[in-house]
Amino acid sequence: MNYFDLPKIDLHCHLDGSVRPQTVIDLAKQQNITLPSYDVDEINALMVAPETCPNLPEYLSRFDLPVSVMQTAESLERISFELFEDAAKENVKYLEVRFAPQLHIQNGLTYEEIIASAVKGMKKAEALYDIRGNYILSMVKFLPSDTIPQVIDAGVGLLNQGVVAFDLAGSELDGFSHDYATFAQDAKDKGYRVTIHAGEQGCGQNVYEAISILGAERIGHGVAIKDHEQAYNLVKDEDVALETCPSSNVQTKAIPELSQHPIKAFYKDGVPVTINTDNRTVSNTTMTDEVRKVVEQFGLSEEDYYQIYQMSVKHSFASDDVKQALMQFAK
Ligand SMILES: O=c1[nH]cnc2c1ncn2[C@@H]1O[C@H](CO)[C@@H](O)[C@H]1O
Numbered sequence: 001m002n003y004f005d006l007p008k009i010d011l012h013c014h015l016d017g018s019v020r021p022q023t024v025i026d027l028a029k030q031q032n033i034t035l036p037s038y039d040v041d042e043i044n045a046l047m048v049a050p051e052t053c054p055n056l057p058e059y060l061s062r063f064d065l066p067v068s069v070m071q072t073a074e075s076l077e078r079i080s081f082e083l084f085e086d087a088a089k090e091n092v093k094y095l096e097v098r099f100a101p102q103l104h105i106q107n108g109l110t111y112e113e114i115i116a117s118a119v120k121g122m123k124k125a126e127a128l129y130d131i132r133g134n135y136i137l138s139m140v141k142f143l144p145s146d147t148i149p150q151v152i153d154a155g156v157g158l159l160n161q162g163v164v165a166f167d168l169a170g171s172e173l174d175g176f177s178h179d180y181a182t183f184a185q186d187a188k189d190k191g192y193r194v195t196i197h198a199g200e201q202g203c204g205q206n207v208y209e210a211i212s213i214l215g216a217e218r219i220g221h222g223v224a225i226k227d228h229e230q231a232y233n234l235v236k237d238e239d240v241a242l243e244t245c246p247s248s249n250v251q252t253k254a255i256p257e258l259s260q261h262p263i264k265a266f267y268k269d270g271v272p273v274t275i276n277t278d279n280r281t282v283s284n285t286t287m288t289d290e291v292r293k294v295v296e297q298f299g300l301s302e303e304d305y306y307q308i309y310q311m312s313v314k315h316s317f318a319s320d321d322v323k324q325a326l327m328q329f330a331k
């Protein structure tokens, strides 16, 4: 299989985890932000999470540097454009990018400006390349939740015009869903789709609750359902797609090593799975690499790959027109 040429879909990709190292340097210089180094390899090394990361919080510490330069409308637009450009150049046909507007207010941008800038960068890339996309608004659980309703309201003006869904990201405590039920309901009432990070560092019960309490239609990672029968059955029965991010799962110790990733067992048992990057820079990866890793590790056939591609289309938050166009790439 030529992994580069395959049509690909990425449903789980963080904007702030996918910034080009050179762009961090350019933007820091423009904004008079002092960096620990101006060497592109050194900046890259500071953003890439090591294979030896002890846990998810250590992995998440890699976002501080890129987030520091993502505090202006121009920087958000540029980084968004470049992410879609990078993905388009490796034949990603559809990309759902997520980020947390709450992390980009340090210089006084409003949530509306933050969201509009990211969407503008995406639209510029859509006009230039053969790629389509949408934005997911992530709420980070390590910040106070009182600003969540403002973020939800700020995205409403662009709903289905570049913004499609609500997410919860950040470190994962057991039982977190209980604290976010009213916010997820508010988002759904206003027209957002819902995907939630769960069962990554946390337990399978978190996945069960993300679906039953928050109404998640997709789950970020979800690997922990392998040890939780009730959650496993709920995912299957409700046809909830798992956004699998193999490299990231190894780095954060969600799984000990790639060979122990449950993606193939899930796939063979009819659990909807998708293949995604999570963070192109922090996880030092691309969609080409993630597909290659999964196909080679688990001996998947081209037909298996296209089945997974079709599951990504089906479970994406794209419009029916875009889904139809994406299906044409499937064999
Ligand atoms: O794999 C992950 N699990 C949980 N949270 C994550 C992951 N990757 C990134 N973020 C968090 O999401 C924020 C918005 O993009 C990032 O700043 C990071 O804190």
Ligand SMILES: [Zn+2]
Pocket: 012, 014, 169, 197, 220, 278
């Ligand atoms: Zn993620």
